[in-house]
Amino acid sequence: MGSSKVSHPNHHEHSAVWTLTAVICLALAVSAKQQSLQILTEEKPEACDEKAEVGDEVHVHYTGRLESGAVFDTSRQAGRGPLPFVLGQGQVIKGWEQGIKGMCVGEKRKLTIPSHLAYGKQGHPPTIPPDATLVFQTELVSIQKRGAGDDWFYRILRFVLVPAAIVSAVYYIYTRTKKQEPQRKHGRVGGAGRGGKKKAN
Numbered sequence: 001m002g003s004s005k006v007s008h009p010n011h012h013e014h015s016a017v018w019t020l021t022a023v024i025c026l027a028l029a030v031s032a033k034q035q036s037l038q039i040l041t042e043e044k045p046e047a048c049d050e051k052a053e054v055g056d057e058v059h060v061h062y063t064g065r066l067e068s069g070a071v072f073d074t075s076r077q078a079g080r081g082p083l084p085f086v087l088g089q090g091q092v093i094k095g096w097e098q099g100i101k102g103m104c105v106g107e108k109r110k111l112t113i114p115s116h117l118a119y120g121k122q123g124h125p126p127t128i129p130p131d132a133t134l135v136f137q138t139e140l141v142s143i144q145k146r147g148a149g150d151d152w153f154y155r156i157l158r159f160v161l162v163p164a165a166i167v168s169a170v171y172y173i174y175t176r177t178k179k180q181e182p183q184r185k186h187g188r189v190g191g192a193g194r195g196g197k198k199k200a201n
Contacts, residue, residue, distance in 0.1 A: 037111065044104060045105070057144040058086075059144075060138055062074065065136075072128055093117065111134075111138060
């Protein structure tokens with residue numbers, strides 16, 4: 001009987017498979033990174049008593065660049081100031097909503113924003129082309145805790161209006177009762193006079 005030979009993959013074949021797998025994994029990792037927001041904290045104050053949260057009004061200095069490095073907009077031009085907006089209300093692109101949240105006053109962040117979190121396939125002509133990844137240098141200048149301010153406002157409003165409403169209701173009932181008393185008295189006196197009068201023959 002002839003002996004059958006079993007072929008085994010050699011070392012070079014194993015190396016090729018592992019290399020291909022590594023390349024695919026690396027490509028997937030790079031693709032995923034490109035599709036997600038990248039936040040780099042460049043400067044952060046030691047004391048961070050307040051952080052930007054949804055509902056806060058924030059004022060942000062920024063410089064926006066394309067991946068080529070070309071500046072398409074900046075708030076640091078003469079005559080301009082920090083951009084004010086309220087977090088969580090869709091007043092800015094999604095990359096800003098996510099990237100500014102959690103910042104401290106005085107903190108500086110570099111935001112690399114993929115197109116689907118910026119202006120997408122339509123771009124923002126003529127300065128931002130379609131499917132553009134944007135890079136922003138941002139600095140949080142101030143935070144106005146609008147949510148907390150509104151809460152205090154409504155507390156004060158309730159404190160003033162509720163007692164006022166109660167007093168008004170009591171006064172209304174009191175004045176209405178006082179107006180009805182003379183009418184009831186007049187009705188009783190008039191009724192007795194008519195009922196007690198005898199008909200003359």
